[in-house]
Amino acid sequence: MLTRRTAVRNLGLFLAGSPLLEAQHDLTNKGERLPAIDELVNVLDFEPVCKSRIPNNSYDFISAGVDNEWTLRRNRQAFERITFRRRMLADTSKMDLSITLFGQKAEMPIFIAPTSSHQMVHQEGELATARAAAQVKTIMLVSSISSYPIEEIAAAAPHPLWFQLYPDADEDGTRERVERALAAGCKLVCLTVDNPYRFQSERLERNRMSTGGQPGDAGSAARRRRTPEQQAPNRYLLRPTPTSRLTWSFLDQLRSWSKAPLLVKGILTAEDAGRSLEHGADGVVVSNHGGRLLDGDPATIEVLEEIVNAVGGKIPVLVDSGFRRGTDVLKALALGAKAVLVGRPPLWGLGAYGQAGVARVMELLQAELARAMGLSGCPNLASINRALVRAAP
Amino acid sequence: MLTRRTAVRNLGLFLAGSPLLEAQHDLTNKGERLPAIDELVNVLDFEPVCKSRIPNNSYDFISAGVDNEWTLRRNRQAFERITFRRRMLADTSKMDLSITLFGQKAEMPIFIAPTSSHQMVHQEGELATARAAAQVKTIMLVSSISSYPIEEIAAAAPHPLWFQLYPDADEDGTRERVERALAAGCKLVCLTVDNPYRFQSERLERNRMSTGGQPGDAGSAARRRRTPEQQAPNRYLLRPTPTSRLTWSFLDQLRSWSKAPLLVKGILTAEDAGRSLEHGADGVVVSNHGGRLLDGDPATIEVLEEIVNAVGGKIPVLVDSGFRRGTDVLKALALGAKAVLVGRPPLWGLGAYGQAGVARVMELLQAELARAMGLSGCPNLASINRALVRAAP
Amino acid sequence: MLTRRTAVRNLGLFLAGSPLLEAQHDLTNKGERLPAIDELVNVLDFEPVCKSRIPNNSYDFISAGVDNEWTLRRNRQAFERITFRRRMLADTSKMDLSITLFGQKAEMPIFIAPTSSHQMVHQEGELATARAAAQVKTIMLVSSISSYPIEEIAAAAPHPLWFQLYPDADEDGTRERVERALAAGCKLVCLTVDNPYRFQSERLERNRMSTGGQPGDAGSAARRRRTPEQQAPNRYLLRPTPTSRLTWSFLDQLRSWSKAPLLVKGILTAEDAGRSLEHGADGVVVSNHGGRLLDGDPATIEVLEEIVNAVGGKIPVLVDSGFRRGTDVLKALALGAKAVLVGRPPLWGLGAYGQAGVARVMELLQAELARAMGLSGCPNLASINRALVRAAP
């Protein structure tokens, strides 16, 4: 029988690009006292605890944005341009935050965004994350780049998963990837379209410089496992992914052999929302990839409404990048999003406390959203509308 | 005869939710020199003096806002978006700041906002506050959650009081509460509608964590006295108040058994101002509860004009949250408010110097308002109008 | 023959309100090296040198703004909202910055604003300032509150002066004040209308507190010489000046007995500019009194254009408050001002180096303006127009 690590190695499909697979860190505390989980009063409190528990390179890999990290900061600051117009004296004694989307029910409109290689922060990796998602009854989007095979992740959790797709270099590979995920029980395919190049962080580059790129650090591990295409940065020092060769017709191709609901993730303009519609997407995710791709991308909350207006209610719009508070989520819902994905917060929870941490992070977000909704006179998601917020220009 | 404390205990009506009733702090100086009261040149100067005189938990309870305290800061910053358009050479040698509202005269359009449990900061609690209000001839709004019974507070002060109402869990309780206040001499009922949940401050939560929630601190005292409904946070970790079950028809109910003038406090939108009008309110108070309820609420000075326009002069509009300067007050009056309530400043005065401190705080605000009016060519409240200010978008 | 100080004492007219007349400070260096004057590269450099040479109270009296000093800061920051639209390749080899206003020629459109009691910063007081104005051939506005009698000031300087008027408590006194100034050779009366109350600075109040209000400090000297009216702050703690009783008809009165050109200083709205026109003013000065009267006044550069538009070119508009750079001046000229007054900068020059300092300050401003004009394709004042600047909203 295969050991854990061997099993992962054999599943090359999910390894592509996984930068830290070998970093099976001994996640012992670095000497600092681990606070009891209920001493953390909000999601932001989990970040320093996570940081104290995982290797610095892993922390930087999770935290970093691209270049000056301007978009990373903008993702937070932009929420301040929106204020509430809450309404009083609506009976909110019976709150209900549940949502059914693409046939799947969740107890909150806050899902776990697809992020790669959860073993980077906790040995149980995606298994723990998936169990936590099931525990709090929300949806987890499993990344194409996972530390565990999709079958094991799906087996770990009773609640159905969605599958995030990075296309493979050839169509057959992509199709195998999708079919395997669906066979494992995933209920939806979420195609990420925004990264023709691999993540390139100056923060991580500087780490590599200062450590001399020793084996075991994230950067060097990634470099050693590059495919030939990825080995040599091209003439413009770029590190393309298979996505760089795709056009919108790829969606048609995908639809021709998959009937699963299809989300297109990484939409930032009305034009691309329209293209998604034309090519048969069942929904879009407004995302700037957590500020990790182009420094100068707007915050997603700034462009959400443009995209909501463009799809005109024909398909649901989801959104991610920078959400840390229930009030952030409520602002997005008021501007027309159906649900919000959170990426770094569950990783903080995972790195800090494993499954329990992920579950607590999601519960706190749910609680904050419930409080914000109740204070705004909204007992359920259907009662949220555009009049709830005022957006500064 | 009952002792002071016993008396309070027996008046359960006013105890509901009072978080610090037992904290009959020995309000001795913590060792710092107490400055002479006339060394304090403005209202803001009273805050550090108060802080040096009262328990840290009490100070935090007064000061805290909700979550990131963004709205708390916004309440102050938003005044900077408004500048004056003052007019010269109007004879202002005879200033008159008096106002008559709902039949009650005051010597300034600046009233004492309802805040809970004044014994948290000074042993004489609301008795001292009420005496100070009478001394400077302004209106005090007495909170439903007071350290002293309304009868004693009313007896302490010759100037009539207004009564702030938090609804009880059942209508009879509410009615008894109102009738008792009116019987004691209160002239108006000010119904607070903006808090379906109890105040939840991360600052206070962290205090509780670091002290282990020992008896005697605010948080634990509050927890120990919770009603069954309040004991168990519900599935979304919420702590509802009776207000969470109310709708606008509650106003009709109230009007059916009370003929006292009715203010509705906690209005933040034109829509709710309109609802207040429809359901018979005699006035509204624009308030975000001092930044203590929903982080993301706009500053009240930002939305005041929307509400003034919505009521179209049919009933008076009052406003609170963040007022610290005479110029702040004048900006609100120019935008259409009839009067301004101040909450924390009189508490700072009370904590620092007792009755004399409250009186001085109100006098300083009055003096600053008089100076700002005189410099603007306004000898009285009637001469203030919209042309006096310019509001940046 | 009278000694210098006795002479001043006998001229009660000019003493009214002079807060520091007795403070004939020994203006010796406080021990720091006095830099050579040409080591100072811009006007701002003179402030710390002045500060090192004069009593702290004098420095604070000059520097302070009212309340939070928000308008004081805004006066500087608001210039940043205006950027240039300069034009190239206009022959600017022959620059001419001269201006003729109300029949008086000056070599720069930058005049010395009226400020009180120049002996506060230098023993030669207004005599030195007036000599410096003559030296650089610009106009000095002499304050009603001067350390020297107007006759001596006028005698000190060959270049004609303008007279700033604070009305006396009765008309005869005012008329005597004006006629005496005109007899001494002043060519214009500049009536200040914006201060119904005396300057009230929290910074100075705090100084008084910490020094116990000892004789010799600015505050206490002022208090000791108060007229009965000024002694007792009225019910609203105000300290009115005779201006508080005036209306616009005072201008008609003034015009009935004085044919000198009349500037009205302290205009902040189109409405008051219109009133000035109606009542016969020959010009207006847009001013917020250097941020010393109402905290919340806009920067003058923000409202200049409103006033320029209101007078429609019928009379010249001047402006002061916060000007420190040639580029500041050019922005005002482009927005329609005919000239700019500077108040604190010449006082810094005077306190630091006496007459030579005032002259150098004015020369530096002139040089900076010349450079800014030349770089913008404007060889003279007539070539400056509205198209030269872009104003952000």
Place this chain on the structure above:
Amino acid sequence: MLTRRTAVRNLGLFLAGSPLLEAQHDLTNKGERLPAIDELVNVLDFEPVCKSRIPNNSYDFISAGVDNEWTLRRNRQAFERITFRRRMLADTSKMDLSITLFGQKAEMPIFIAPTSSHQMVHQEGELATARAAAQVKTIMLVSSISSYPIEEIAAAAPHPLWFQLYPDADEDGTRERVERALAAGCKLVCLTVDNPYRFQSERLERNRMSTGGQPGDAGSAARRRRTPEQQAPNRYLLRPTPTSRLTWSFLDQLRSWSKAPLLVKGILTAEDAGRSLEHGADGVVVSNHGGRLLDGDPATIEVLEEIVNAVGGKIPVLVDSGFRRGTDVLKALALGAKAVLVGRPPLWGLGAYGQAGVARVMELLQAELARAMGLSGCPNLASINRALVRAAP
């Protein structure tokens, strides 16, 4: 045979105004470790390395802006007002950043701006810079004020150069200057029109003060070599250049004896763009001279579109001032610029590593631009258009 230095001295044409010609600094490291060039991850990293390698005065001369250096900072900050509207799923696997402008091909739309006296930072001066430009196949604009004669610079580099022209005091001198540059192989004349006065930096003035203006420092060297006209600052303390006497007819003159393509550099308004067109310019460069001339100039990225609209596509518009990132460049291209010039970055590269540093700086900018374009769905310059960016007001 002439020594290097003697040769330079004999070429008075190129010496005019060169402030640091004698400063043939021994560019040895000041004791800090020189990092390996590939440890620098972006262009900004080169600045501190350069600073550690060159005399302080040289560094300040390069870095300084005029007056408060507000425009210098604005040049950077203004990029933040523009965000991307990037498009996904355009095949960007084959990137091409090449451009042909005025008949000259370059491998990137990022050229080396004309800056004076490269020996200030490296002994090989413009020879190294020109070699680096040829190495990375981009265009270098050679300043009229160079450390080496134009013939030597042109001989050093196979890639054709463009010549930046400062007019001489008389037309013959100017013509000789241009003809000599064209004879040496320069392919275009770029006339700078924005500096009627010499650069005047308070930072450098203060340096001079604090060093006593010793020989060898930038300021004093410059002063010693001033022409008679430059020796005596005129009545307004100005230091005019020959440009101060020119008008737009100078362009007609120039065109009458030169058929080389003519760029006009230093355009900041639609009006001057129109004038350039009228007088036969083949292109314009939007520039505020790196924030070195008028403090209050807008950032060039703020006014670029006004100028692009004014020329209406008739001639190309280039831009410089403050560009440090590939995303900065892409914003300018989206707003209509054909190419961007960078001034300080190649000097940082030159000062830090000589030719290799210049080449690396340009390569990094090229790589960042390629990445930004690829992420935005733009495989080449032709695919970039106005819809790619959103500009805040």
